[in-house]
Structures are given as C-alpha cells and as structure tokens.
Amino acid sequence: MEVDTPIGTTFRAPHRWRKALLIVAALPVLGILLGYLILSSPWTSYWVAAKIQSLTNMDTRVSGISFTPWNGIEINGLEILQPPPLRNLVKEPLVRIKSVRLMPVWRAWLRGRTDLQSISLDSPRLTVSVELLAELARSAVASRPPPAQLPPLVAAATPPAAIPPMIAAVPSPAPSSPPSPAPPAPPSVPRPKPPSMPTFWLHLKNASFTLLKASSHSSLLDISQLSGSIPLAGDSADTTVKIQEISAMGAVMNQNLTAQLNWTSPALALKPLDTEIHHYKVKLASVIVLQPGFPVQFRAQFPNQPLQPIKLPYGAQIISETVTANAAFKGFLLAPGSWYADLITEAFSPKIQIANHQTTFDKASAITLLRGGAISCIDARFTSEDISLLGNATVLANGQAAGAARLVASPETTNAIVDRLFPMLHGATSLTPLATPQRTAFDVEALGNIRELLVRIGKDGPVAKFKL
Numbered sequence: 001m002e003v004d005t006p007i008g009t010t011f012r013a014p015h016r017w018r019k020a021l022l023i024v025a026a027l028p029v030l031g032i033l034l035g036y037l038i039l040s041s042p043w044t045s046y047w048v049a050a051k052i053q054s055l056t057n058m059d060t061r062v063s064g065i066s067f068t069p070w071n072g073i074e075i076n077g078l079e080i081l082q083p084p085p086l087r088n089l090v091k092e093p094l095v096r097i098k099s100v101r102l103m104p105v106w107r108a109w110l111r112g113r114t115d116l117q118s119i120s121l122d123s124p125r126l127t128v129s130v131e132l133l134a135e136l137a138r139s140a141v142a143s144r145p146p147p148a149q150l151p152p153l154v155a156a157a158t159p160p161a162a163i164p165p166m167i168a169a170v171p172s173p174a175p176s177s178p179p180s181p182a183p184p185a186p187p188s189v190p191r192p193k194p195p196s197m198p199t200f201w202l203h204l205k206n207a208s209f210t211l212l213k214a215s216s217h218s219s220l221l222d223i224s225q226l227s228g229s230i231p232l233a234g235d236s237a238d239t240t241v242k243i244q245e246i247s248a249m250g251a252v253m254n255q256n257l258t259a260q261l262n263w264t265s266p267a268l269a270l271k272p273l274d275t276e277i278h279h280y281k282v283k284l285a286s287v288i289v290l291q292p293g294f295p296v297q298f299r300a301q302f303p304n305q306p307l308q309p310i311k312l313p314y315g316a317q318i319i320s321e322t323v324t325a326n327a328a329f330k331g332f333l334l335a336p337g338s339w340y341a342d343l344i345t346e347a348f349s350p351k352i353q354i355a356n357h358q359t360t361f362d363k364a365s366a367i368t369l370l371r372g373g374a375i376s377c378i379d380a381r382f383t384s385e386d387i388s389l390l391g392n393a394t395v396l397a398n399g400q401a402a403g404a405a406r407l408v409a410s411p412e413t414t415n416a417i418v419d420r421l422f423p424m425l426h427g428a429t430s431l432t433p434l435a436t437p438q439r440t441a442f443d444v445e446a447l448g449n450i451r452e453l454l455v456r457i458g459k460d461g462p463v464a465k466f467k468l
Contacts, residue, residue, distance in 0.1 A: 048075060056080060058094060072103040083132065089214040090129055098123040120203040129214040137336035137373030137397040199263070200233035204241070215451065222247040231263035232290060238262050246277075253278045266290045281305060293332035300327040307347060320350035320364070329370075337397075341370035350382060352389075354420055359387060373397030387413060399449040407442040408434070414442050422457055430458030 045062040053060040063077025080095035081087065099122040105115040204227055211221040228241030243257040260271040269287040276282065286298040302325035310318045324346050331339035347364040366380040374396045382389040386409060393403030407414060411431070418429045432441040445456045446466075453466045 052078075052080070058083070072101055075100040075102075082127075082129075083135075086129055086131060086214050089131075089217070090127060090212070092125070092127040092210070094127060094132075096125045096127075097121055116200065117198060118201040118203060121205065121207065123206045123208075124204065125208045125210075127210045127212065129212055130220065131214050133336050134373070134397050134399065137339075197234040199231045199235050199237045202230045202232050204228055204230065218249075219247075220249060230261065230268070232268070233265065236262070236264045248278075251278065279308070288333065293334055293338075295330070296333045297330040298328070300325075302326065302345075307350075312352075316352060316354045318350060318352055320347040322349075323347040337373050339370055339373070343368040352382065354417075357420065359417075360384065361387070361389075377403075386410070393446070395450060399451070401446070401448060401450050401453065403446045405444045406432075408439055410438060411440045414440050418442050418458075425457065425461065430461040432459045 044065050048065060049060040049062040052062075059081040061077070061079040061081070062075055065076065066074045075097075076099050078095070078097040078100055079093045081093050082090045083094075099120075101120040101122070102116055103118045103120070105113075105117050207223075207226040209221070209223040209226075210219055212219045223243060223246050225244035226241060229239055230241065231237040231239060239261050241259050241261060243259070244255065245252060246254040246257065254275060254277055257275060259273055262269045262271055267287050267289050270285055273284045274281070275284065281303055283301040283303070284299070286296070288294055288296040302323070304322045304324040307318070307320035307323040312318060325344065327341070327343045329339065329341040331341075343366075345366045345368075349360065349362070350364040351358055351360050353359075361382040361384040363384075364380075364382045366377060368375065368377045370376075374394060376392070376394040378392055380391045388408040389405070390408070391403065391405035393401065395401045407417060409417070414431060415429055418425065429442065432443050434441055443456075443459050446453045448454050451467065454463055455466055456463050
C-alpha cells in the first residue's frame with residue numbers, strides 16, 4: 001500500500017536548517033557590530049578617559065574608540081593635559097598620541113583573560129617641563145631601596161664576601177679514630193628552563209620628546225621621529241630603533257641615529273653604542289628594569305679629544321687641546337628624588353680668552369653631582385703656576401641656588417683681569433689677602449634662585465642683581 005506524501009512538505013526541514021545556519025553565522029557579525037557601536041559611543045570614550053585619569057591623576061581626553069578583529073582596539077586622540085599650574089605656560093599637553101592600538105590575544109580573551117600581543121603608538125609626543133620634574137623631586141618620598149641595587153652596566157668579577165659560620169666548629173676527632181668517609185656529592189639537578197612565552201612588543205611610530213623650561217618657553221632637549229619595535233615582556237629578543245634628530249638648547253646634536261636593544265626579562269638594555277654628539281665621539285650604554293618604579297641606569301664615556309671653543313659671558317671663551325668626561329646616572333625613573341648622577345670632566349692645556357687677552361692653564365677639572373634633586377658642582381678649577389680659578393655651586397630642587405668663585409694670581413694680574421671683567425668697579429677692586437704677598441684672591445659670591453641671583457663682587461664689594 002502506497003502512502004502519498006503531502007505536497008509542500010518535502011523541503012520544510014532543510015529550510016529550517018538553513019535559517020539556523022544563517023543565524024549562527026550572523027552571531028559573530030552581530031557581536032562585532034554591537035561591540036563597534038558600544039566602543040564608538042561617546043560614553044565609552046569618557047569612561048576610558050576617566051580610567052586613565054584615575055591612574056595618572058592628570059586630566060585626560062579621548063576623542064574616540066574603534067574596534068575590528070583584525071586591527072584590535074584603537075583609542076584615538078589621547079591627550080593627558082599638563083598640571084593646572086603649568087597649563088598657561090605650556091600649551092602642549094603632557095602626552096599627546098594620535099592613536100593607541102591594542103592587539104588582543106583573542107584566544108585568551110575568549111577564556112576571560114585580557115592578554116595583549118602588542119601595543120602600537122602612532123605619533124606619541126611627550127612634553128615635560130623642568131618645573132614639573134622639580135615638583136616631583138620635592139614631593140617624592142624615597143620609599144624604595146637605594147638605586148645602588150641596580151644591575152651594573154659592565155659585569156665585574158668580585159670575590160665573594162666571607163660568610164660567618166652559623167654553627168660552632170666541631171672539634172677534630174682523636175688521631176686513633178679513623179676518618180669518616182665524606183658523603184657522596186648530591187647529583188646535580190639541571191634547572192628547568194622557564195616556559196617559553198611570546199614576546200610582547202611596543203611599536204612606536206614618529207615618537208617625540210621635549211624637555212623645556214616653562215618659565216622662559218625655551219626648549220632644553222628635543223628628540224624627534226623615534227620609530228621602532230621595543231620588546232617589553234616574554235622571550236628574549238633583539239631589535240633596532242631609529243631616531244631622526246636629537247637637539248639640545250636649539251643646537252642639533254645627532255641625526256639619523258640607529259640603536260641596538262636587547263630584551264632579557266626583566267631588563268631592556270641599550271647595547272654599547274659608539275656615536276657622535278655635536279661632532280664629539282661618545283660611547284653610550286643604558287639599562288631599564290621593568291619592575292615597580294622602573295629602575296634605570298645610564299653611562300656615557302667621552303674619550304680624550306679636542307675641545308671646540310665654548311662661549312662664556314663678557315665675550316670670553318674656553319678652548320682646550322683635549323678634554324675627557326665620564327657620566328653615570330641611576331635611579332627610579334618615576335621618582336626624580338631618587339635620581340643619582342655623577343659627571344667628571346678633565347681638560348689639558350685649557351685656555352680662557354677675553355678679547356685679545358689669553359690665559360693658559362696647565363689643567364682643568366670639574367666634579368658635578370646630582371643627589372636628592374639637588375645639582376652640585378662641588379669642585380671646578382683651572383690651575384697653573386701663575387694663575388688659578390676655583391669655584392663651586394649648588395642648585396636645589398626648589399630653585400634656590402648658591403655659588404662662589406675665586407681668582408688667585410699676583411696682585412697686578414688679578415687687578416688687570418677684574419678691571420676687564422667688571423669695569424663698573426672703576427678700579428675699586430676689593431681683593432682678599434692671602435698668606436703670601438705674591439698672591440692675592442678676588443672672590444665672587446652668588447645667592448638666590450635660578451631666576452634671580454644676588455652677586456657680591458669682591459670680598460667687601462658691591463652687590464648686583466642678575467636675572468636669568
């Protein structure tokens with residue numbers, strides 16, 4: 001017996017399956033569209049800006065956020081403003097980034113972990129004033145160990161320190177007692193290697209940095225168009241970054257600089273770099289540790305080489321046959337109060353020229369220190385058999401400054417130099433007598449702050465005001 005199949009029911013079940021498949025296929029697209037709409041809303045931009053502001057304690061703006069599976073999450077128009085007291089003096093925001101792109105590890109996000117494989121910054125610009133650094137140095141409280149615990153730039157073999165015994169020595173057995181056999185050495189167990197992790201990268205495109213003095217609107221240091229990929233976590237890696245130009249006080253110091261970096265967790269190191277700064281040969285090396293506070297260490301070696309003329313006030317200049325210098329810096333990057341630096345310079349056969357008069361010295365040296373936010377030149381001197389020039393100065397984090405300089409020579413030479421440098425004294429030079437009449441001293445003392453100094457010219461001479 002044959003059973004007739006009703007007309008129109010043959011393809012009903014496949015049609016339902018097609019609908020289900022279309023719905024399942026549309027879910028990811030709908031999820032992407034929904035995520036895009038949520039991230040693109042002004043509310044999300046305000047929320048992200050508020051989160052960044054709570055972390056930095058700085059007013060923050062975000063112009064927009066977008067999202068795609070292939071480009072990740074992109075934050076556009078990120079700005080962190082200058083502190084309110086500096087906002088009228090520094091028009092540029094503290095941080096300005098055209099776009100920040102976060103590339104998630106999607107497999108980890110599906111499991112509830114917000115892992116990232118890279119962060120890309122397009123045209124980031126950092127504008128920092130010395131007034132802000134000084135305020136940070138004043139307010140910072142040293143709550144971390146001293147920076148001396150940083151790893152050295154150059155490994156040095158040092159003998160291990162003697163360790164006092166924790167248990168009193170056991171008396172030696174009697175000669176008749178046979179010596180007990182030494183226990184066998186435990187088998188060496190190889191250390192397990194840490195598990196391999198993908199390297200996390202920070203990609204920089206056209207980054208720039210400016211250090212300026214807000215009170216005078218003058219730029220002290222500019223680094224422009226820094227580009228490259230920097231490893232910050234995961235497996236060890238080597239990379240290269242390029243800087244188009246470095247300028248200081250408006251003068252170009254270096255162009256087209258290429259630097260090699262090495263990442264070995266948790267330290268990012270600049271490999272020893274031989275380069276030129278303002279036509280001087282310099283060797284640089286540095287390391288930063290990605291731990292709380294970001295410990296950093298930096299060294300610069302200035303090998304013995306001729307010194308180009310350096311202009312001084314009153315039309316004077318310094319020249320020297322050769323000069324050498326060594327600089328070292330270490331501290332916690334985010335705590336200026338912990339910064340610790342030394343600069344030692346030495347020159348041979350230097351000459352100071354004023355108009356047509358030239359004085360030659362046998363040697364010159366200076367020692368400059370940075371401690372607790374204060375910069376001190378503890379000793380600067382030009383010495384020879386006939387004439388010497390000595391000095392020291394200190395500038396505190398709050399801007400207060402003090403200094404002293406002494407010229408030592410024969411009375412005739414001292415009077416001639418003082419008359420040339422300070423013609424306003426009209427011959428009324430106040431000299432300081434010394435133990436021998438063949439030598440006399442002329443002292444200059446300064447006190448005040450870096451914006452305005454009161455200078456006493458001579459031991460009992462007049463006081464003049466100098467504005468810098």
